[in-house]
Amino acid sequence: MADGEELSLKFYERGRPEVHSVAAVALAQSLDAFQRLVHLTAMRREGRTPGRRVRPTSDIQARYRLVCDLPRPGSFVAPVRLNEHDLLTPSDSALILGEVGELLAAVGRQDENWILKALPDPVWRRFSLDAIERLAPPASTDTELEIQRAGVRIVDTGASRTFVERLTRDTTKSKMRECVIGQFKKIDFVTRQITIRHMRTGRDLSCSYEPLVEETLLDHPRDTLLVFGTVTRDASGQPESIGEVDHIEVVDEDPLSISAVQVGNDTIEPTEPILADVKFDEAESLYTATLLSLSVSTFAETREGLADAVESELALLWRRYATADDGRLTPAAQTLKKRMQKAFRRMPSATQTS
Numbered sequence: 143m144a145d146g147e148e149l150s151l152k153f154y155e156r157g158r159p160e161v162h163s164v165a166a167v168a169l170a171q172s173l174d175a176f177q178r179l180v181h182l183t184a185m186r187r188e189g190r191t192p193g194r195r196v197r198p199t200s201d202i203q204a205r206y207r208l209v210c211d212l213p214r215p216g217s218f219v220a221p222v223r224l225n226e227h228d229l230l231t232p233s234d235s236a237l238i239l240g241e242v243g244e245l246l247a248a249v250g251r252q253d254e255n256w257i258l259k260a261l262p263d264p265v266w267r268r269f270s271l272d273a274i275e276r277l278a279p280p281a282s283t284d285t286e287l288e289i290q291r292a293g294v295r296i297v298d299t300g301a302s303r304t305f306v307e308r309l310t311r312d313t314t315k316s317k318m319r320e321c322v323i324g325q326f327k328k329i330d331f332v333t334r335q336i337t338i339r340h341m342r343t344g345r346d347l348s349c350s351y352e353p354l355v356e357e358t359l360l361d362h363p364r365d366t367l368l369v370f371g372t373v374t375r376d377a378s379g380q381p382e383s384i385g386e387v388d389h390i391e392v393v394d395e396d397p398l399s400i401s402a403v404q405v406g407n408d409t410i411e412p413t414e415p416i417l418a419d420v421k422f423d424e425a426e427s428l429y430t431a432t433l434l435s436l437s438v439s440t441f442a443e444t445r446e447g448l449a450d451a452v453e454s455e456l457a458l459l460w461r462r463y464a465t466a467d468d469g470r471l472t473p474a475a476q477t478l479k480k481r482m483q484k485a486f487r488r489m490p491s492a493t494q495t496s
Contacts, residue, residue, distance in 0.1 A: 154217035168279030175276035200439040250297030320373040321427035351387035
């Protein structure tokens with residue numbers, strides 16, 4: 143990133159700007175939110191598809207890792223940048239932090255129209271605004287955050303809190319579907335009510351369902367199920383009931399076998415059998431698949447979608463690294479290139495074999 147575009151985070155205590163320290167909880171929350179905003183911006187620019195949850199893949203986390211330089215004089219000033227010594231090039235860094243800076247400047251101007259145009263997709267807008275809202279230190283710390291670009295303030299949480307909170311509320315008014323893991327107990331076809339035993343709490347949950355899920359219930363009466371719908375929770379955050387259940391499937395955490403992967407007009411196949419580890423996270427309502435050897439960690443809302451997500455991630459890694467010239471890659475990227483080329487081979491096309 144060019145010096146003229148450098149971003150810095152300046153923490154200050156309300157009423158005591160001369161203090162040169164910051165509460166650890168304020169620093170940790172703001173830095174975590176800033177990293178989240180960087181990941182979201184990178185994923186959106188690269189054409190990733192958002193779902194009910196957005197979790198950065200291993201590749202995104204490796205390339206867009208936020209680091210802080212030594213603090214500078216001031217209330218508490220921490221310059222931030224993207225690590226340019228891993229898989230990220232300087233041009234990538236400038237592009238992403240530049241876009242983050244423009245978005246934060248629009249927040250500082252309280253320019254709602256600019257933000258709506260920059261983030262037209264309501265899902266991306268919701269996640270981005272949530273990260274921006276969390277940039278503001280907890281009110282209990284009496285701390286505010288000023289973000290500077292080239293030494294010039296572009297946003298101050300002391301002035302933008304109310305604006306961001308309103309935009310976030312407006313964007314999150316729609317209900318969010320969630321998922322619980324449970325075992326089917328009984329069904330009432332007349333009232334379209336089912337009861338499941340929640341695996342984590344042992345609590346029986348009543349669920350209103352859509353007719354299309356009946357077949358799955360009757361086909362898998364003794365299996366452990368994922369039940370998707372609008373979840374009502376008690377004061378402690380535990381599920382009490384589920385409404386509008388529109389999807390039910392059997393939990394499947396068996397390893398995922400990787401076969402042929404389509405990369406544009408080409409097809410690659412594993413040189414040896416490859417299995418991705420699979421887990422389901424109820425808190426995130428997501429299946430996750432991990433291939434540590436290739437730094438792949440991706441997610442999807444269904445098992446079927448998980449296979450597509452893994453193939454998409456492998457295709458992206460093949461295009462970005464395996465077919466790139468070494469001169470355009472950092473040392474870490476060259477290492478990943480060799481791993482991809484060792485793990486996969488390009489299959490001959492039909493014209494080549496005829």
